[in-house]
Amino acid sequence: MKFDEAFFDQIIDRRNTDCEKWDDRSVMDADGVPLWVADMDFACAPAIVEAIQQRADHPCFGYTIENPADNEALIGFWKRRHGLEIQPGEIQMLPCVITGLKTCVRAFTQPGDSVAIVTPVYGPFYGSIQSNGRVVRAVSLLRDEETGRYELDFGAMQKALREGAKLMMLCSPHNPVSRLWTKEELTRLCELAEEYGVPIVCDEIHADFVYPPQRFVSILSIPEGRNRAVMLCSASKTFNVAGLQQAALVCMNPDMLEKLRRELNAAGVACGNTFALLAARAAYTACDDWLDGLIAYLDGSRKLLSDWVAEYVPKAKMSPVEATYLAWLDLKAYGLSCAELAKKFRKAKVALTGGTFFGEEGEGFMRVNFACPRSQLKEGIKRLGAALEEG
């Protein structure tokens, strides 16, 4: 099968499949265009579907045992795609990446401690800290108002660590501002973590959504990061199988890994979902051609999106999309809050993620998920523009 434009242009009706993106009526009506929650409106790779179907043909679904093939598949993928060497003993399977974020907070900090995060950032970063009785120490990104591009504020990060933050939590590449952190930037963050003796948790779930010629750099490929970072990853985002719930953490520091395992054990978190493990194994071993086709398609879409935003939403400013399939739109010129924008968009039958989901810096911004057939994306942007331009 060819994974070309025609494949990704196909419209798949996902309604009435308990699909959060399409069926959550608190967000959008049945005839809305969803450009919000971060999953993709594309068919996943046939090798994944076949692996699940083949297993489903066997009528017994009892407990599973760990199979070394699961770790080997993940290791092979990261070596092939990102040049990262991982050993089997450095991997711990998880039900999802958010479990990983929360486990790191619990393993490396005490109630009342503060955790430094780079904001605006994916909402559950806040939740993983606050739901465990820890305190968010927000380190705001610096925004270039001319280009919409964001930079890390190393001085502010240093201040947060000097003032006692006990853990640094990163999103790499960064959701929602679509920055691909460079080796130099990651190295400086690792050096700061080393200076203040704090661990780093780095959520690399968007690692595969990087557009050539750029290359993704894992925190674990930075010498200063190898001994103090926990990397979180998953096939769920890359291969569009988030509903199956399967992720992993990779930690090269045995003492840190032991702490994480104790915490998971205490919470009774066991990872043995038969279908999820088989799907991840198939994804990591047999779907590179699907993934290459996907990235080529998304690369084309991000350029088209920028043109369509200029045409239909002329006062919006879109941050450069260096990675992820998420675009960060500054709509402040329209003079509306996120709550007001959401109301307008609901009426116009298009759904986006409000900027304040990512923190207070997101007021007046909206995030667009462009991982859908281009006809759907264009229609969504037209509706967005019509809603804003009508006043």
Ligand SMILES: Cc1ncc(COP(=O)(O)O)c(C=O)c1O
């Ligand atoms: C940065 C980031 N981390 C984690 C997640 C969620 O991952 P999971 O479903 O494995 O918990 C998302 C989903 O959008 C995300 O964007």
